[in-house]
Amino acid sequence: MRIPRIYLPLDLNSTEPLKLTDHAFQHTVKVLRLKIESKIIIFDGNGNEYYASLSEVNKKNASIKVEDLIENNSESNLKVHLGLGISKGERMDFAIQKAVELGVTEISPLFTEHCVVNLDEKRIKKRLQHWQGIIVSACEQSGRNVLPTLHTATTLKIWTEQINETCLVFNPVATKTLKDIKPENNNMSLIIGPEGGLSSNELLELEKQNNIQSIKFGPRILRTETAALSAITAIQLLWGDLLK
Numbered sequence: 001m002r003i004p005r006i007y008l009p010l011d012l013n014s015t016e017p018l019k020l021t022d023h024a025f026q027h028t029v030k031v032l033r034l035k036i037e038s039k040i041i042i043f044d045g046n047g048n049e050y051y052a053s054l055s056e057v058n059k060k061n062a063s064i065k066v067e068d069l070i071e072n073n074s075e076s077n078l079k080v081h082l083g084l085g086i087s088k089g090e091r092m093d094f095a096i097q098k099a100v101e102l103g104v105t106e107i108s109p110l111f112t113e114h115c116v117v118n119l120d121e122k123r124i125k126k127r128l129q130h131w132q133g134i135i136v137s138a139c140e141q142s143g144r145n146v147l148p149t150l151h152t153a154t155t156l157k158i159w160t161e162q163i164n165e166t167c168l169v170f171n172p173v174a175t176k177t178l179k180d181i182k183p184e185n186n187n188m189s190l191i192i193g194p195e196g197g198l199s200s201n202e203l204l205e206l207e208k209q210n211n212i213q214s215i216k217f218g219p220r221i222l223r224t225e226t227a228a229l230s231a232i233t234a235i236q237l238l239w240g241d242l243l244k
Contacts, residue, residue, distance in 0.1 A: 003051075004032055005140045007147070008042040017055050017063040023136070028054070029062050041070065045139070045147035074143045076103035078240035079187045080232065083159050083167075085112045085194030086119070087224050095192070095228040096131050100138035100148055102232040103240060107135070109153040114196030124153050156191070156202060160209060163189045167212045168235075170227065171203055174214040181213055183239055190235070192228045197221075 006024045020028065024042075028034045036054050042064065043049040049070040056063040082104045084095055096107060109131070119127060132150050139147055160167065167189035168181065191198070191206070198206075206212045222230060236242040 003039050003041050004028060004034070005041045005043065005143070007045060007136045007140055009044055012042060012044050012048050012050050012066055014066060017065055018052075020062045020064060023133075025062050029057055040064065042066070043139075043145035045136075045145070047075075047146050049145040072143070072145055075105075075146055076236060076240040077186055078103070078183065078236060079106075080104045080235065080240075081106040081108065081163065081165070081187075081189040082228065082232070083108045083110050083156070083163075083189060083191045084228060085110050085156070085192060085198070085224060086115050086117050086153065087194040088117060091195070091223070091225045092117075092131070093134055095225040096134050097138045098225070098229045099232055100135050100144070101142040102229070102236055103144075104148055104232060105146075106149045106151065107131075108151040108159055110156045110159055110191075111153060112156045112194055113199040113202055115194045116196070117194075119153070128152065156198075157205070160191075160206065160212065164211060165189055167191060167209075168215050168231075169198070169203070169206050169212055170217040170231065171214045172216065172221070174216040176213060176215055178215060178217070178234055178238060181215065183235075186239070188235060188239070190231055192224060192231065195224055197224075 006028060008024055010018055028040060034054055036057050038054045040052050042052045049072050051067040052064040054062055055065040082099050086109050135148055135150055165187040166183050169191040207214055
């Protein structure tokens with residue numbers, strides 16, 4: 001049986017028993033129904049990972065005893081910052097989940113001209129909390145022990161003004177392909193539009209920025225979640241760790 005992996009944002013070097021967070025307690029005790037002495041793997045999201053065992057379990061909480069350090073480097077050598085146009089519900093969730101599994105290091109939700117999701121300050125705060133939960137779950141499942149950074153939602157214009165590394169945007173009329181690109185210092189940004197894609201005006205404005213490369217990505221039009229999954233896979237194959 002596979003040992004469950006649990007995100008636990010605590011000091012894992014402690015020699016004292018550690019109380020599980022609500023999320024960890026719900027998953028290990030309520031869902032998996034683990035008992036005292038059951039083994040789990042815990043990670044703090046900053047690269048530290050340990051074996052542990054449940055040392056105390058009751059109806060409302062549980063504690064663990066931290067055991068052996070695990071040597072686990074599951075992070076890609078390619079640092080990818082994904083600028084993701086905000087799309088509806090499950091499409092956005094799916095894109096974020098798969099992006100994490102494929103090794104992105106940063107995610108920025110972006111408001112674009114064709115964005116059909118209207119979010120006020122209160123709703124965007126809830127969505128960010130929801131997306132953070134997806135990131136945690138994806139790390140638990142995929143074996144990553146470093147949580148990607150989720151940035152607050154912003155506009156495409158503001159985001160592109162803040163990034164300095166090579167940034168790719170996919171355009172069906174572009175002449176360059178991924179074979180013509182090489183990331184600088186193993187850092188790259190990637191723009192994926194929402195359901196309706198990026199507008200012609202947005203694409204024109206992006207082409208004016210020196211660090212943004214307009215790329216053709218095959219002959220077919222992809223859905224936003226498919227585009228994110230395919231693009232990250234392609235750049236991880238070319239410059240990351242999918243063939244290592």
